[in-house]
Amino acid sequence: MAVVHRSVLPIRSQEDIVRVRQATRESAVAQGFSLVDQTKIVTAASELARNTLDYGGGGEVEITRLSDPPRRGVRLVFTDKGPGIADVGQALADGFTSGRGLGLGLGGARRLSNEFSIESRVGEGTQVTIARWR
Amino acid sequence: MTPATGRTLRKILAQYQKELLGDWLQTQLAASTLRPDLMRENELREQSRELLALLQSAAQNGNLEQTDGPEWAGIREFLARLSRSRAQQGFSSAETATFVFSLKQPLFTRLRTEFAQDAQGLADEMWIANNVLDRLGLYTTEMYLKGREEVIQRQQREMMELSTPVVQLWENILALPLIGTLDSERTQVVMESLLQKIVDTGASIAIIDITGVPTVDTLVAQHLLKTVAAARLMGADCIISGIRPQIAQTIVHLGVNLSDVTTKASLADAFSIALKRTQAKLPPQMGTTS
Amino acid sequence: MEKIPILKMGRFLLVTIQVDMHDQLAMQLQENLTDRIVAVRARGVLIDISSLEVVDSFIGRMISNIAAMARVLDAETVVVGIQPAVAITLVELGLSLEGVRTALDVDRGMAMLQQQLAGQR
Incomplete structure (x- = not known):
């Protein structure tokens, strides 16, 4: 598995969420994703970027284009140094929310991705990794 | 050396x-x-x-x-x-x-x-x-x-792609005869071709015929419901037809809720109800003289 | 500051969302729209999102809210022009906008509202 391209964007404001969507779209297009696959990962990115901003108090996302012939993919790693999540299982359940939104953020992002993992420590922060392949 | x-x-x-x-x-x-x-x-x-x-x-x-x-x-x-x-x-x-x-x-x-x-x-x-x-x-x-x-x-x-043809039956009416089982990957292909056809034809009703689907378990039912929901977002109603008796039994036993979806036993029944609905939906100037 | 225009067409309001909205802009639209519904005594709202390439749960919730608020103010909301890729993604996300009426395009959405209005008379 080879890294084709990597970039890091800050998530500090609502405008940054828009920028994360645009950068994710750019990467998905560059990797030759179909329109539906593009839309799925961009939507997942939007959900997770908003989580990073709202619950993590801001952070950053690393966007990586991957090549693992014949597959090509995009991986996103969202990192924040916020309060962390005490009960990850509960946070993943639909309808769970501690803020605005429908509580579809984490679970929805997981359904829209091929790979999903989350690491969180209370008081230290949260890191969510997703990847989608074509 | x-x-x-x-x-x-x-x-x-x-x-x-x-x-x-x-x-x-x-x-x-x-x-x-x-x-x-x-x-x-x-x-x-x-x-x-x-x-x-x-x-x-x-x-x-x-x-x-x-x-x-x-x-x-x-x-x-x-x-x-x-x-x-x-x-x-x-x-x-x-x-x-x-x-x-x-x-x-x-x-x-x-x-x-x-x-x-x-x-x-x-x-x-x-x-x-x-x-x-x-x-x-x-x-x-x-x-x-x-x-x-x-x-x-x-x-x-x-x-x-070959196994999921979407055909236009009548003005405003599409049919999607499903053959074989539905996994998540195929569901996406089915949805894509159905929704694209809705855009292309402007159809307002899609009949999903599952005569050729051997078994309907919870997962397959979920995929069907997703397809129905996606079509509805595009402004098209779905009718599910071709529900064989044993499939009806499994659906009920599994507790799958299809009550929000119109279901018909045969494609013919579904077609006739689709015709009735689209006629009713025609703007007044296009309908029969009143 | 950018703002999403709201057009009045007879008894209906037409909103065409053409930009990738940040959250504040979406919240502002929600407020402006309810104000206009009351101001012009609108009976229907058409929200055209055919230019939107992404609808996440936040925008989805905003749309549901607008529909619910409009209903309280006696106006029906129809969302038109959802793109296939967006529809598939919304369903996968677990968001099927129940309670919101949908139509393929502005023409059909308008016909739907007119029919509804005629039926109420």
Whole structure:
């Protein structure tokens, strides 16, 4: 598995969420994703970027284009140094929310991705990794 | 005594490239693994020449112990391309790897001439050459398998698209006869073709006929409901038809809720209700005189 | 500051969302729209999102809210022009906008509202 391209964007404001969507779209297009696959990962990115901003108090996302012939993919790693999540299982359940939104953020992002993992420590922060392949 | 550095191997590759190519081609053309039905002689000659040239330059600049180093990138790329094209041409993986392994014979013959008086040196250099070609051969097999995987993936995609036709039955009415089972990947293909057809035709009703779906479990039902929900977002209503008695039984036993969806036993019933609904929906000036 | 225009067409309001909205802009639209519904006594709202390439749960919730608020103010909401890729993604996300009426394009959405209005008379 080879890294084709990597970039890091800050998530500090609502405008940054828009920028994360645009950068994710750019990467998905560059990797030759179909329109539906593009839309799925961009939507997942939007959900997770908003989580990073709202619950993590801001952070950053690393966007990586991957090549693992014949597959090509995009991986996103969202990192924040916020309060962390005490009960990850509960946070993943639909309808769970501690803020605005429908509580579809984490679970929805997981359904829209091929790979999903989350690491969180209370008081230290949260890191969510997703990847989608074509 | 010559130390085992591969120095002679490098020298042979540089000095005797033309002779090596001649010997190698002769071996290949005489071998029982030759496939004149799949590949012409001049193509084989060209590939052999290119591989030898790449091997020579990689061996000259790179470490002979590590064929994954950057100096070997050129030859690895060439072998990857070769394996994929041979996989598509119909060569077996053994035939493809043999192409690389068959270089051993002419190469070893040259080494033997060079080391006529030095058995130890010969053994050392042969060991190095053997390792290099083994690694390249294995790499070829690996790439061959990836090439086959690509072929299989492409065929799967094509089959999936073939198996989900969306037909226009009438103005504003589409039918989607599903055959076989629904997994999440196929559901996406089904949704894509249905929704695109809704855009293209402006249809307001889609009949999903599941006569050809052998079993409906919770997962399949979920996929069906997703398709119905997606069509509704595009402004089209769905009717599910072709529900056989035993499927109706499983649906109820599983506790699947289809109450928000219109269901009909047969495609004909679904069609007649679709006709009624679309007529009712026509703007007044287009409907029958009132 | 950018603002999403709201057009009045007879008894209906037409909103065409053409930009990738950040959250504040979406919240502002929600407020402006309810104000306009009351101001012009609108009976229907058409939200055209055919230019939107992404609808996440936040925008989805905003749309549901607008529909619910409009209903309280006696106006029906129809969302038109959802792109196929967006529809598939919304369903996968678990958001099927129940309670919101949908139509393929502005024409059909308008016909739907007119029919509804005629039926109420």
